[in-house]
Amino acid sequence: MALLEARGLGLQLPDRSAVQRFGRAPVTSIFSGVDFTVEAGESVGIVGESGSGKTSLARTLLRLYEPTAGSLHFKGRDISRLPEQELRPLRAQFQSIFQDPLSSLNPRHRIGTILAQPLLAYGRVRDRRAGWREAGALLERVGLPPAFVDRFPHELSGGQRQRVGIARAIALKPDLIVADEIVSGLDVSTQAQILVLLRELKTDGALIFISHDLSVVRVLCDRVLVMRQGEIVESGRCAELFANPAQAYTRALLGAIPLPDFDPGWAVRGDPDEERKDQQQEAVKMKIAGSVALVTGANRGIGRSYVKTLLAMGAKKVYAAARDIKGVEDLVKANPGKVEAVRLDVTNEAEAKAAAAKCKDVSLLVNNAGANGSSGALAAGSLDAAHREMTVNYFGVLYLTRAFGPVLKTNGGGAIINMLSVVSRVNIPALGTYCASKAAAWSLTQAARAELAKQGTLVVGIFPGAVDTDMAKGIDMPKLDPNDVASIALKAVETGTEDVDVGDMAQGVAAGLLANPKKVEKEFAAYLPG
Amino acid sequence: MSALLDIRDLDLQLQARQPLRLLRRVSLQVAPGQIVGLVGESGAGKTMVSRVVLGIAPANTCVTHGSIVFDGRDITHLTEQQRRHLLGREIAFIPQNPMTALNPVERIESQITDVLRMHLNLDRTGARDKAVTLLREVHLRQPERILRQYPHELSGGMRQRVLIATAFSCKPKLVIADEPTTALDVTVQKQILQLIRELQRNSGTSILFITHDLGVVAKLCDHVVVMHGGRVLESAPALKLFASPGHDYTRALLAATPRFDRPGDELRPIPAVLTQRLADEARALDARDM
Numbered sequence: 001m002a003l004l005e006a007r008g009l010g011l012q013l014p015d016r017s018a019v020q021r022f023g024r025a026p027v028t029s030i031f032s033g034v035d036f037t038v039e040a041g042e043s044v045g046i047v048g049e050s051g052s053g054k055t056s057l058a059r060t061l062l063r064l065y066e067p068t069a070g071s072l073h074f075k076g077r078d079i080s081r082l083p084e085q086e087l088r089p090l091r092a093q094f095q096s097i098f099q100d101p102l103s104s105l106n107p108r109h110r111i112g113t114i115l116a117q118p119l120l121a122y123g124r125v126r127d128r129r130a131g132w133r134e135a136g137a138l139l140e141r142v143g144l145p146p147a148f149v150d151r152f153p154h155e156l157s158g159g160q161r162q163r164v165g166i167a168r169a170i171a172l173k174p175d176l177i178v179a180d181e182i183v184s185g186l187d188v189s190t191q192a193q194i195l196v197l198l199r200e201l202k203t204d205g206a207l208i209f210i211s212h213d214l215s216v217v218r219v220l221c222d223r224v225l226v227m228r229q230g231e232i233v234e235s236g237r238c239a240e241l242f243a244n245p246a247q248a249y250t251r252a253l254l255g256a257i258p259l260p261d262f263d264p265g266w267a268v269r270g271d272p273d274e275e276r277k278d279q280q281q282e283a284v285k286m287k288i289a290g291s292v293a294l295v296t297g298a299n300r301g302i303g304r305s306y307v308k309t310l311l312a313m314g315a316k317k318v319y320a321a322a323r324d325i326k327g328v329e330d331l332v333k334a335n336p337g338k339v340e341a342v343r344l345d346v347t348n349e350a351e352a353k354a355a356a357a358k359c360k361d362v363s364l365l366v367n368n369a370g371a372n373g374s375s376g377a378l379a380a381g382s383l384d385a386a387h388r389e390m391t392v393n394y395f396g397v398l399y400l401t402r403a404f405g406p407v408l409k410t411n412g413g414g415a416i417i418n419m420l421s422v423v424s425r426v427n428i429p430a431l432g433t434y435c436a437s438k439a440a441a442w443s444l445t446q447a448a449r450a451e452l453a454k455q456g457t458l459v460v461g462i463f464p465g466a467v468d469t470d471m472a473k474g475i476d477m478p479k480l481d482p483n484d485v486a487s488i489a490l491k492a493v494e495t496g497t498e499d500v501d502v503g504d505m506a507q508g509v510a511a512g513l514l515a516n517p518k519k520v521e522k523e524f525a526a527y528l529p530g
Numbered sequence: 531m532s533a534l535l536d537i538r539d540l541d542l543q544l545q546a547r548q549p550l551r552l553l554r555r556v557s558l559q560v561a562p563g564q565i566v567g568l569v570g571e572s573g574a575g576k577t578m579v580s581r582v583v584l585g586i587a588p589a590n591t592c593v594t595h596g597s598i599v600f601d602g603r604d605i606t607h608l609t610e611q612q613r614r615h616l617l618g619r620e621i622a623f624i625p626q627n628p629m630t631a632l633n634p635v636e637r638i639e640s641q642i643t644d645v646l647r648m649h650l651n652l653d654r655t656g657a658r659d660k661a662v663t664l665l666r667e668v669h670l671r672q673p674e675r676i677l678r679q680y681p682h683e684l685s686g687g688m689r690q691r692v693l694i695a696t697a698f699s700c701k702p703k704l705v706i707a708d709e710p711t712t713a714l715d716v717t718v719q720k721q722i723l724q725l726i727r728e729l730q731r732n733s734g735t736s737i738l739f740i741t742h743d744l745g746v747v748a749k750l751c752d753h754v755v756v757m758h759g760g761r762v763l764e765s766a767p768a769l770k771l772f773a774s775p776g777h778d779y780t781r782a783l784l785a786a787t788p789r790f791d792r793p794g795d796e797l798r799p800i801p802a803v804l805t806q807r808l809a810d811e812a813r814a815l816d817a818r819d820m
Contacts, residue, residue: 192786258745515734
């Protein structure tokens with residue numbers, strides 16, 4: 001026999017906002033057709049947006065409201081229309097914890113009185129003194145000093161008050177506790193304490209836990225019901241429902257939870273289901289796990305990070321391409337069968353073609369190799385560095401994109417990552433020619449993206465600020481960890497994101513360019529020495 | 531890039547028989563166009579920082595050390611009059627509780643237009659037209675109707691949109707948002723965060739975003755400052771902080787955040803040992819400085 005069983009439960013209340021003169025208020029349906037059971041000792045979460053009817057449902061389950069439809073059985077007994085007098089003895093067996101502990105604790109009573117009250121009302125203790133003693137023991141169970149019996153609610157912090165609320169709910173050792181949004185007013189660390197406490201106490205009885213935050217429900221509950229506009233739209237065991245939500249609404253609820261993972265695109269993206277539709281039409285994405293990648297300039301800096309991160313993310317094989325393959329020998333040795341060295345000078349079109357002919361299984365091309373002569377455009381003595389930058393940073397990308405385009409096509413579309421830079425978006429005159437070559441590479445990225453779209457190739461442009469590598473040794477500013485850059489770039493491939501500004505500086509510049517491009521230009525111009 | 535808001539070594543003291551230190555050498559910078567997250571538990575001092583910047587620190591407190599420079603100007607000690615020009619126009623504020631931040635007996639219209647008329651010198655009709663545009667920009671439908679309504683007729687999310695519209699109305703250089711989404715449910719929270727991000731991108735405004743929720747920071751902020759016990763424990767780019775948190779306390783906060791996607795992870799409240807250690811460190815600092 002189930003502890004609590006609701007069959008076709010519904011509630012209608014008069015809509016007071018629509019009262020007509022001399023008439024009765026029209027009734028409005030709060031929830032309807034709610035079916036579910038709670039077994040002894042089980043914990044069930046009810047989630048939904050505000051206004052979805054969760055709190056009204058909770059109050060009906062506690063028989064604070066009388067349901068207008070359906071039936072509610074507690075331990076086999078129909079309590080849905082039981083008068084209050086007959087309900088009273090049963091109430092000891094289902095207790096509640098409310099959202100706002102300040103308004104649910106009598107401000108003029110000491111904690112001892114508050115906790116002794118239910119005990120006295122149900123004759124569990126003989127007198128007030130015994131009630132207070134018991135109150136002290138209850139406080140200890142919820143991790144508060146027993147001396148708190150003498151305090152008033154306003155003398156406690158929010159987390160402490162919520163503990164008192166819990167202590168009152170467990171005072172009568174009920175079989176069922178209904179907790180309505182009891183952690184949403186608390187900060188993260190207090191919330192964690194309360195959740196851990198509830199989980200410890202949970203073994204004693206069943207719990208119905210109401211929340212809008214699915215992460216919290218996941219911590220505490222065995223099963224979960226998802227409510228929307230007064231109806232249960234989905235229910236199931238937590239493990240299954242979270243892994244594979246069937247309803248778009250559930251996915252939207254999950255997508256709305258900000259997980260503590262860095263993701264600047266989150267607040268820009270819309271509804272995950274809408275997104276999915278958009279992506280089906282537009283952006284392609286690709287799983288790194290099982291893919292075969294070729295990384296240019298793999299002998300140092302971000303290139304090495306790419307090789308390692310690719311393997312960590314489950315890539316099947318990585319071609320570590322470098323002009324001098326001695327620099328990648330250790331990678332090959334450390335990952336036998338996984339990493340293969342490829343001799344490749346990106347400035348040589350014939351070598352690019354040869355590499356494409358050799359590495360036929362590549363589905364991800366990482367154009368990472370770069371050159372930086374570190375000089376102003378007009379100040380430089382010789383133009384060799386400027387030529388070299390253009391040949392590596394622009395022509396190198398062009399040669400490889402042309403050579404590997406057909407390879408990617410035969411392997412199902414695949415993806416290309418072009419390592420651009422924040423300076424693709426704006427020139428730092430102190431590195432004038434380098435920036436110009438990176439701007440050219442960005443322009444080329446846009447062209448490749450458009451041309452390769454029809455064969456289903458994703459072309460990702462990565463715009464990092466200064467990265468902590470040999471190439472940026474002389475630059476004096478906060479630098480990004482190359483491993484972070486590589487993993488962000490690869491995640492962009494997995495999510496089908498086309499352009500990613502990586503790091504504070506790059507994001508600041510991108511935002512600044514949107515607001516006032518001239519200002520950013522002037523600001524960078526100021527870095528020109530002398 | 532020089533910072534728009536530059537707080538250096540700020541100390542705030544509660545003037546009582548036993549002076550109490552509320553802020554301990556707090557330094558933080560907000561660059562132009564940047565969103566900086568200020569994270570910490572209740573009592574960490576994050577709201578105090580914002581109140582000092584806004585010049586509305588409690589009357590019995592006093593800045594005893596350090597400076598606040600905004601847009602090249604020292605604003606640590608301003609007169610009421612000087613501050614009036616700054617607040618609303620150059621520094622705007624989005625409060626935590628949209629339920630109490632609006633005057634319940636005034637229509638929405640006057641609450642928005644008061645700000646516009648004061649700072650932008652608009653007349654009644656001009657201010658009204660501008661208010662309609664602003665409400666459209668925060669994606670409120672039927673703005674004319676909303677202007678005629680009272681706060682209690684709007685939902686929490688709608689009220690927060692009204693407050694955001696007011697905050698961005700005079701194109702401020704800096705917006706300070708103090709837990710603007712804590713009172714809202716996750717779905718509405720996401721909409722509000724998207725709105726803040728959108729307005730920020732369009733205007734290039736800097737934002738100091740105060741919250742206890744590391745999740746919100748991870749999605750919105752470029753840079754993160756972690757506070758505890760009135761001092762800054764860690765300050766790092768968001769990318770760096772979430773990839774490899776530098777301070778034990780940051781790691782503890784992350785471990786205390788429940789995540790539905792990692793059911794295997796044990797939820798761990800902040801260890802008492804750590805809290806004790808931080809309190810000891812704070813006491814040592816006080817012995818040094820006071």
